[in-house]
Each structure stands twice: as structure tokens, then as C-alpha cells.
Amino acid sequence: MKLNIQYFSILIISYLMFPMDSTAGDPLAEIRAHISKNGKASVLLEIELARENTTSSENNTNPRQALKKKRQLIASGHKTLQLALETQGIMVQRTYRNLPFLVTTVDAKGLERLVRQRGILSITLNKANRQKNIKVFKGVSPQQKVPLNSNTQKEQELKTRSVYTSGLFLGRPYRESQPLLDTSVNYINADILWSQGVTGSGQVVAILDDGIDPQHDMFAGKIIAEACFSETFDSTDESLCPNGLNSEIGSGAASNCSVGATVCEHGSHVAGAAAGNDQTGAVTRKGVAYDAELIPIQVFTKINDAEACNGESSCLLSYSSATLAALNHLIDLTETHSIASANMSLGGGSSDSACDSNIHKSAIDTLRALGTLTAIAAGNEGLVGSVSSPGCISTAITVSSVIVATADDSVNHAEMVDLLAPGVAIVSAIPNNQYAAFSGTSMATPHVAGAIALLKSARPTATADALENALKSTGTETDLDTWSWSTPLINVSAALEALDGNSVWGRTIAHVYPSTRTSIKSLIRIFNSSPADGIFNIDVVDDITGEKMGTYTTEVSGGASIQSSMDSIENLMEPPLSPPKTTTQSYSLYITSTVNGYVQHVLWNSVGGSLTNASGCGNKTAQDLIYLNNVHTTKIPEYPSYVLMHNTSSNNSNPIFRVTDARDGSTFGSFTLENDILPHTSRMIYVSDLVELFGQQPESDQFHINLKLDRSFSGFVQHFVDNKEGGILTNMTTKCEL
Known part of the structure; x- marks a missing residue:
């Protein structure tokens, strides 16, 4: 087939050793500016x-x-x-x-x-980070009052306040509902596990926050260790450690609640949602893993600086060095305690991509290797496509908020968010044995930290990767019109089933042919869009009997992609699968991963000489066209690759593509077109020769490259393959999101 395609010259922008960054010219610019201002x-x-x-x-x-x-x-x-x-x-x-x-x-x-x-x-x-619930106003709302029975002295003493994140309250249809802690745990099916005797017993949740009130009934007998890391680098900074120093470890270290009106308020609320258990009086409340123990760590400092506190005379902020000290201390504590999760409902700034150069990643990775997952709030700025730091670290569990089961559009959401959980009007503990309704990703994050402890208490030998996979693969996919992705809302009972292997979960690739089909071959392409290496598990299910035949596991480097035939999957899965003799047999594949990425099902018709994209993943087709994976190099001359670009804007636009080696994710460089694409027009270019364009020759096994489109392009791109022998042009863009 002869394509009627014009060839356009391509201008090389740069050979990149590091990701493109607007501050790449002076990586110390921020520090220099701070010194210039403060000395x-x-x-x-x-x-x-x-x-x-x-x-x-x-x-x-x-x-x-x-x-x-x-x-x-x-x-x-x-x-x-x-x-x-x-x-x-x-x-x-x-x-x-x-x-x-x-x-x-x-x-x-x-x-x-x-x-x-x-x-x-x-x-x-x-830097100094903030807590992740934004207090816009405080007051009692009739719709949000905690139901109290005035017959008991305790309930008469309870004071209920409602604290709302910006935009969460006024004019919303859910104003009449109240997802209290009593019911929010039911929305994630924690109550189902409770009925089975799974309550978090034997596990510990660490709370890195502004302290905890140990006298609250929710925390009676639950605090097993405490620490404080409260830095004072400026003359106006005040340590929140009881000893007045920058560090304190031991009983009472995180319980210095008398130093300010709001100290211990946020931390107590978060701890209550994760693992609180108030069973006194007629009003009782339980956190997600209510029998788990707690390790509160104070990481905040009282900052007496109106500029740093957005006009307020003082505020609580947490220096990065303090949160790093807390994580370092937790690593030590894992030697003597079974710490299932660490909760960090704090952060600052924003990032639209993984920030794996962040200083916290080393600690988060070490904890993960030791079996402790770190849950971090995504932030409350209402951003679409960005989250705050350190929630942008790929190996953390980044959490955002839902209103019962609907994504909350007033907080941060991005494709890098791992999980969703209830976070609106959550009633939990605050100091002086009181309760308050808070909203924000701060409240959603401890639901996830508690869920991890709940699962770990049921299956103590489960790895961190397995726990994350179970929660992500079984959650209810949730999205908004402003998103090009979906994020799973946790379902802990389904996650436990997945851990037990009672069910198969994951992105579904239907009707995959076994290796015995000689005329048509199924090829599975997996792309790891994360910068971190990831594990991908494929459960193979017999389409006739519904029986799980085994699991194929493979590791893919960050930014890399692989292509596996069913021959290799059958041989390398556990247990190995003997291909059926019948020609009517097919399989369904259920795929989970420890990182973000995509999977494709490609059919090769050896008789007709054509490739077909058969990625019919009904439970999640990726909408993000930023990544084009497994683009063919000149090592596959019968099936050359082309990229179609369409400019949807009213102005000239020119895409920038980053080119990486599919084998290991290493970067060749970036390119753009010699001429802009006119408004509302399309252009198609031949891209199989990009390796040569960067001055290299493809190696013997270098069959694929991956492209990433710079988000500044006003339009969309698609990947096509010319099936020369078959005489057809195939759109290879469709892929299933992992």
C-alpha cells in the first residue's frame, strides 16, 4: 500500500540527560532567592x-x-x-x-x-509544608451536627464544629448529607471486614502531623510510641516539642497540645479516622482500623511570621527536614513494631508529574521495602492534573477525596493519584474529648492508611506491593468530566478477596488467543509510564470455564515497554500453561501493576500480514494521549510507524516529543517540527527513523521506542502503523490504563 503522506523535516530541540525543567538553568535559583531575601x-x-x-x-x-x-x-x-x-x-x-x-x-x-x-x-x-485541610470558616450547621443524646454527661460536653475546605459547602447538592466517620468507613466496606473479625489488630499506623491528644477517648490505650521533630531555623520559630528542643522521643513527645489553640487538632482528627476507637457512652465512633495501635509524631513548628502564614500572625508549618527526621525514625521503629502505614496529611507546592527527585523518596522507598506504605494527601487547591509535594512521589500512595462516592472537584486530582477515599465532613476527634467535622484530602488519606492496616492485620505476610495492588485493582473507578483518567475509590472487602486470590481483578483484556492459533497471534504490550521500575501481574483465565489458569509476572523499567507473545506468557507463567489443542479456545487477561502504565492487545495476522489493535478493555480505556508506546523502529520495516497530530486551537501550535528507548526507558532526546501546525489542521509524519535521527543505528533488539508529548501542545496525537503487506493503516493509539 502506498500512503499519500507528506514527509516533513524535524528539528532536534535537545539531547536530554535530565527531564525538561524551567529552572534547569540554575537549580539553586530558589535557594539564592531565599538567601537574598532573608540573608x-x-x-x-x-x-x-x-x-x-x-x-x-x-x-x-x-x-x-x-x-x-x-x-x-x-x-x-x-x-x-x-x-x-x-x-x-x-x-x-x-x-x-x-x-x-x-x-x-x-x-x-x-x-x-x-x-x-x-x-x-x-x-x-x-521548605515548610502545610496541613492539607483548608479552614475557610468555622461554625455549626444544622445539616452537619453530630447526632447527640443529651442524656449522658459526656455527650453534653461534646462540642461539634464543622470545618470546610474551600468550595465544599455552599450551594452543593450533598449539603443535606453527612458522611460522618460512623458512615464513611462503611462507604469503603470496612464494616464488612469488621464483621469477619478483621479490625486492624496487631498493626500500627504512624501519624506524622501536629500531635495528638492522648486523653481523648478515641485513643485510650492505643498510643505505643511518640516522637517530636519540630525545627527552629528562624528566631521567630517555636518548637512544639515538650522539652523546647528540636527533637524529643518518648512518652508525651507528640502530645504537647496546650501550646496553641489548634495544636493537636489536625493530628487528632487524622488519627481518629485511621485507627480511633471511642466506645464510651452512647455516642461511639471507630476509625477504619480501630484495633490498630498508633505512633503519633509531631513534625510541625509554630511559625510567628505573618508573611509565611498568609497574613496570620502565626501558623503551624512543617519543615522538610522534620518530616524526613520522622520517616527516618519510623525506619528504626520497624525493627520492633509492625507498622503497616504512615500517614502524611501535609504538603506544599504543586507538581503535574512524578517528583522522584524529592528528598523524601529515599525514606518512602526504604519503608516500602520494609513493608510500610506511606499515604500522602494530594492537596486541596482544586487543581486538575497536579498534586502537592511530597504526594507527587511515585512510590508513595497519593490520596484524594470523594463526597460519598463522587470525586470532590474542589481538591487536587491527577492521573498520579493512586486512590480515593471519603474526605468531606468527616467527624473525628479533636482535643479536649471533642469532635469536629473536617473536610479535605487530609481526611481521605487516613481512610487509606487505616485500610492498609486493616488488610495487613488480616494477611500479615502480604507485601507492600500486594497491598497496594489489591486496593488499586479492586477499587471503584471514579472520574469527573474534567479528567482524562479515572482513579479507584477503595473497597477494602474486595481488596482482601484479591489478596486471598478468591477473585481475579485488574484491567481486562478479553479474547486473547493461545499460542496454538497459528494464523493469528496475540501480542501483549505493556508500558510503564512511571519513572520507577514496576511489577506487572497478568492473571490468565480460561474463557470457557472461567477458571484461573495461573499468573504471569514481569518487571518493566521506568519509562520502558515490553512486548510479550502468548507463547512466552504460557511458558513463563506460574504454573506453566499447556496450550489447548482446540482452535476455539481463548483467554481473558486481568492485569495489575505496582506503577502507572498501559497495556495493549495487538493481533498479528501472519497470513494477511497485518497488525490490529484489539485493546478492548471495557473497564478502562485510557483517554490520555500524552504517551505513544511501542512505536516501531526501522528494525520492523514491514510495519512503519507514523504519528498524526491535530491542532485543535485557534493559534499555530507545534508539539514537542520526548523520545525514549522502549527497552530501558533511557532518553534519546526531544524533537519538534520545523514548521508550526496551523489552527484546526492535521499533519502526519514518519517516525520509525527517530533512532537514526539522533545519530544512532538501531541495535539488533531495538524494535520499539516510546514517545511522550509535551502537554503544552493544543491538540491531540495518534499512532498509526502502515501494514504494507496487508494494505491497511491501523490506529495503534488505543490502550488500557493501569
Whole structure:
């Protein structure tokens, strides 16, 4: 088939070693600006660790053995760098036993010394983050009052306040409903697990927040350890640790609730939703994992600065160095406690993509390897496509909010959000044995942290990956008109079934042919859109009997994609599958993953010589056209790839594509067109020669590349393959979201 396609020259923009970033010209610009304004800046330094010679068997040691070795390297690195800095008059203020970071404060000259100092991998401004519920007004609303029985003294003493996130209350149809903690746990089916005796017993939830009121009935006998990391880098900063210092570990460390009107309010509310259990009096309330224990850690500082507090004379903010210290401390505590989850209902700024250079990632990854998942609030700014930091870390569990079962459009949502949970008008504990209704992603996040503890209490040997997969693959897909994706609303009872293997879950690829079909071959393409490596599990189900035949598991590097034939899936799945002799047999595939990505079912007609995209994933077809995966290189000359671009705007526009190697996710570079695309017009270009365009020749196994479209393009793109022998043009864009 001869295509009537014009060829356009392509202009190379750049060869990229790092992601494109508007601050790439001066990565220290933010720190310099802070010093210019304040005379100094608190910074976190990432230290370079010595490389250790290890054998292949040593590389496969368990996570705790690996941590022990890493601690030795960190201690050595800390000592070497600390001595070097002190000789230059730079004093180290905090180090971390388990993490390759240290904290110092520098002026402009000190910053230049850090830049020249060997052994420093990165320098990061020590920012202060906020709690993730925005208090717009306080007051009693008849529709939101907690039902109280005035016959008991306790209930007469209870004071109920409603606190709403911006835009959550006025003029909304759900104003008459009240998803109290009593009922919000039922919306995620936690009550079903309670009826089965699954209550969180034996597990611990850590709450990194502004402290907790230990005298509240919700927390009676539940607090097993406490710590405080409350930094004071400015003369107006006040530590919230009872001892007045920047750190305190032990009983009462996170319970200094008398220092301010709102101290312990947010943390108590969050802790109650995750694992509270008030069974006194006629009014009783339970958190999601109500028999789990709690480790509250105070990570906030009282900031007495009107500018930093948005006009208020003081506020509570958490320095990054404090949250890092708390995570570092939790890593130590995992040696003696079964910590299922850590809750971080805090954050700042915004990011529209994974922020895996964030300093918290090392701690989150270490905890994950040790079996502890970190749930982080997405933020409450009403952003579509962005979340706050550190919720943008790909290996964290990023959580946003729903109103019963409808996504809340006043908080942050993005494709990188992992899970949804109830977060509107959640009634939970506040100090002085009271309750209040708060709204925001802060309230949704402890529902997820508690859900993780609930599942872990039922299946203590379940890995962090398995727990995340179970929650993500069984949740109810939820979306809004403004989204190009969907996000699962957690269903803990279904998640437990998935952990038990009683059911198959995941994105469904229907009617896949076995390897015995010689005329038509099923090819499964998997693309990992996350920067982190990920595990992809494929449950193979017999279409005739409905029986699960086994599971195929594969690992895909961040940004990479693979193509697997049914021959290899049948041979490598567990247990291996003997292909049927009948030609009428087919399978359904149920796919789950530990990272975000896509899957495609491609049929190769060996007789007709054509490829067909058969990705009929009824339970989630991806709407995001940013990624074009498995674009053919010149190593597949019979099936060349083309990209169609359409400019939907009223102005000229020119797409920028990043090109990566499908085998490992490494970047070739970026390209754009020589001429803009006119308004409301389309253009198609040949892209199978992009490897050559970057001055290289495809290697023998380099059959595919991946393209990512810059979001600034006003339009959409599609991937087509020319089936030369078959005489047809196939649209390969459709894919199923993972």
C-alpha cells in the first residue's frame, strides 16, 4: 500500500540527560532567592555514598540486611562530609541514621562553598509544608451536627464544629448529607471486614502531623510510641516539642497540645479516622482500623511570621527536614513494631508529574521495602492534573477525596493519584474529648492508611506491593468530566478477596488467543509510564470455564515497554500453561501493576500480514494521549510507524516529543517540527527513523521506542502503523490504563 503522506523535516530541540525543567538553568535559583531575601537559608544536602563491592548473592539480601549495610555507608559519608564542612565554618544541624542527607544553614558565601564541595549530590531548600485541610470558616450547621443524646454527661460536653475546605459547602447538592466517620468507613466496606473479625489488630499506623491528644477517648490505650521533630531555623520559630528542643522521643513527645489553640487538632482528627476507637457512652465512633495501635509524631513548628502564614500572625508549618527526621525514625521503629502505614496529611507546592527527585523518596522507598506504605494527601487547591509535594512521589500512595462516592472537584486530582477515599465532613476527634467535622484530602488519606492496616492485620505476610495492588485493582473507578483518567475509590472487602486470590481483578483484556492459533497471534504490550521500575501481574483465565489458569509476572523499567507473545506468557507463567489443542479456545487477561502504565492487545495476522489493535478493555480505556508506546523502529520495516497530530486551537501550535528507548526507558532526546501546525489542521509524519535521527543505528533488539508529548501542545496525537503487506493503516493509539 502506498500512503499519500507528506514527509516533513524535524528539528532536534535537545539531547536530554535530565527531564525538561524551567529552572534547569540554575537549580539553586530558589535557594539564592531565599538567601537574598532573608540573608540565609536552611538546606538539605544529599551526600554521595561510597560504592560497595558486592557479589550477586549479596545483592539479593533481604531489605533489613541491605539497610544495615547502607547505614554503614551513610555513617561514613556523614562523617567525611561533616568534617569537610566544619573546616569551612559550615555547621551541620541534623543527620539521619538511615538516609543520606544532612541539614545545615548557609548564607550566599556558604552556598558557593557547598557548590564546590565534593561528595554532595544535591542541595535542596528546606521548605515548610502545610496541613492539607483548608479552614475557610468555622461554625455549626444544622445539616452537619453530630447526632447527640443529651442524656449522658459526656455527650453534653461534646462540642461539634464543622470545618470546610474551600468550595465544599455552599450551594452543593450533598449539603443535606453527612458522611460522618460512623458512615464513611462503611462507604469503603470496612464494616464488612469488621464483621469477619478483621479490625486492624496487631498493626500500627504512624501519624506524622501536629500531635495528638492522648486523653481523648478515641485513643485510650492505643498510643505505643511518640516522637517530636519540630525545627527552629528562624528566631521567630517555636518548637512544639515538650522539652523546647528540636527533637524529643518518648512518652508525651507528640502530645504537647496546650501550646496553641489548634495544636493537636489536625493530628487528632487524622488519627481518629485511621485507627480511633471511642466506645464510651452512647455516642461511639471507630476509625477504619480501630484495633490498630498508633505512633503519633509531631513534625510541625509554630511559625510567628505573618508573611509565611498568609497574613496570620502565626501558623503551624512543617519543615522538610522534620518530616524526613520522622520517616527516618519510623525506619528504626520497624525493627520492633509492625507498622503497616504512615500517614502524611501535609504538603506544599504543586507538581503535574512524578517528583522522584524529592528528598523524601529515599525514606518512602526504604519503608516500602520494609513493608510500610506511606499515604500522602494530594492537596486541596482544586487543581486538575497536579498534586502537592511530597504526594507527587511515585512510590508513595497519593490520596484524594470523594463526597460519598463522587470525586470532590474542589481538591487536587491527577492521573498520579493512586486512590480515593471519603474526605468531606468527616467527624473525628479533636482535643479536649471533642469532635469536629473536617473536610479535605487530609481526611481521605487516613481512610487509606487505616485500610492498609486493616488488610495487613488480616494477611500479615502480604507485601507492600500486594497491598497496594489489591486496593488499586479492586477499587471503584471514579472520574469527573474534567479528567482524562479515572482513579479507584477503595473497597477494602474486595481488596482482601484479591489478596486471598478468591477473585481475579485488574484491567481486562478479553479474547486473547493461545499460542496454538497459528494464523493469528496475540501480542501483549505493556508500558510503564512511571519513572520507577514496576511489577506487572497478568492473571490468565480460561474463557470457557472461567477458571484461573495461573499468573504471569514481569518487571518493566521506568519509562520502558515490553512486548510479550502468548507463547512466552504460557511458558513463563506460574504454573506453566499447556496450550489447548482446540482452535476455539481463548483467554481473558486481568492485569495489575505496582506503577502507572498501559497495556495493549495487538493481533498479528501472519497470513494477511497485518497488525490490529484489539485493546478492548471495557473497564478502562485510557483517554490520555500524552504517551505513544511501542512505536516501531526501522528494525520492523514491514510495519512503519507514523504519528498524526491535530491542532485543535485557534493559534499555530507545534508539539514537542520526548523520545525514549522502549527497552530501558533511557532518553534519546526531544524533537519538534520545523514548521508550526496551523489552527484546526492535521499533519502526519514518519517516525520509525527517530533512532537514526539522533545519530544512532538501531541495535539488533531495538524494535520499539516510546514517545511522550509535551502537554503544552493544543491538540491531540495518534499512532498509526502502515501494514504494507496487508494494505491497511491501523490506529495503534488505543490502550488500557493501569
